[in-house]
Amino acid sequence: MRAVALRRSWPWLKRCVGGCAALLLLSCGQAPESPPTGARAGSAAVLPEQAAGSAAPAAPVVLYYYDPMHPETHFDRPGKSPFMDMELVPKYAAVLGAGGVVVSAAVIQTLGIRTALPVRRHVHPTVRAPAQVLADARSQARLQSRVSGWIEKLTVRSVGQTVVAGSVVAEIYSPELVQAQTELLLGSDTAAAAAERLRRFGIADRDIEAVRRTGQVSRRLPLRAPVSGVVTELGVREGSTVSPDTLLADFSARDAVWVEAQLFPAQLAELGTTLTARFTLPGVSGREWRADQGSVLPLANATTQTLTVRFAVNPARGLSLGAWVEAEIRGAVRSHVLLLPTSAVIRTAQGSRVLVEQAGKRFVPQAVTLGPRYGDAVEILTGLTGQEQVVVSGQFLLDAEANVSSGLEQMSETAPAGPPP
DSSP states (O other): HHHHHHHHHHHHHHHHHHHHHHHHHHHHSSSOOOTTTTOOBBBOOOHHHHHSSSSSSOOBBBBEEEEEEEEEESSSSOBBBBBSSBOOOOEETTTTTTTTEOOOHHHHHHHHHHOOOOOOEEEEEEEEOOOOOHHHHHHGEEEESSSSSEEEEEESTTOOOOOOOTTTTEEOOOOOHHHHHHHHHHHHHHHHHHHHHHTTTTOOOHHHHHHHHTTSSSEEEEEEEHHHHEEEEEOTTTTEEEOOTTTEEEEEEOOOEEEEEOOOOHHHHOOSSSOOEEETTTTTTSSEEEEEOOOOEEEEOOTTTOOEEEEEESOOOTOOOEEEEEEEOOOOOOOEEEEGGGOOOETTTEEEEEEEETTTEEEEEEEEEEEEEETEEEEESSSOOSSSSSEEEEEEHHHHHHHTTTTHHTSSSOOOSOOOO
């Protein structure tokens, strides 16, 4: 309901904005409420600065009369406004000329109109996005039973537990392991083959040597962690029956992780192919992690249509698996990029435009093509050469003065030579 009410009141709001802009310009001396002495519709009116010259050139012509509260309605003669209890205001050709708006120096100062030159700088394309810490698949390891038996003792009890490479994860009882130990202790003829069988069953050399040293068969033998890291999956409990296809535990090394962010194709096109990143934890100052040579996975998310950008972080101490971090992803440096303050750009349904100051305090619209945004500045791809004085403040008042209903489109059209019929 609020959106419907806003659309219904929009024409009235546009008229109010246009009227206020026109009255402000009138109060600054832009256009008098009535034509100068001797001026009439279709005739020339001498401006004060022209009167000082020896030969007065052709003066501006009264184009039409209008009510500042209803600037879209034109009248061919002066008089009372049919809409408001006020006199109609003349519009002169000198104010709305072909190709722009002419504004006096007093009005420029009063309205705070400022201009600036576009600048060329070296820029670093940067995109900020949330990213997630994931296990590096290249540093993951799995501990799996290679014989049938029973887990009689389990040292690792839960997912997330930290382990050290070589530490005991579980102790297994298996008749096959008991038989291999017996053959190991029988003599030199069978010892070598038995030791190799135990290695293939996943028993560490240190535990095989312990059986030789004690000369006794152990009821259960230890199974040890292959890497240092954290347990990401636990497949058994103490007392579980296991077989050669039973998963005991999965481990992920903690010295390296992957950090993945989701970016849209347009963001990746802006960054280019060379990607570096800096990661920080939300709310934690003074700690950061850096990564080079980010890679883009060629698989788009079917729902969001984003692509995954992956960075390998090593060392990754302090980054917990599954945590979300703030990623600042940078592309290669771009040189001599033409930049303009974002406040100078007028965005319309027909495209983006800026107001360029020309000789004689004339301001004309110029269509531009915008590129990526860098902070408070935006790249100008086409439309400007870098030598133009562009309005960076007050351009919307100039637009409203030109015509609040048609905006810059009417500013780019040639003004009529005489009053409308």
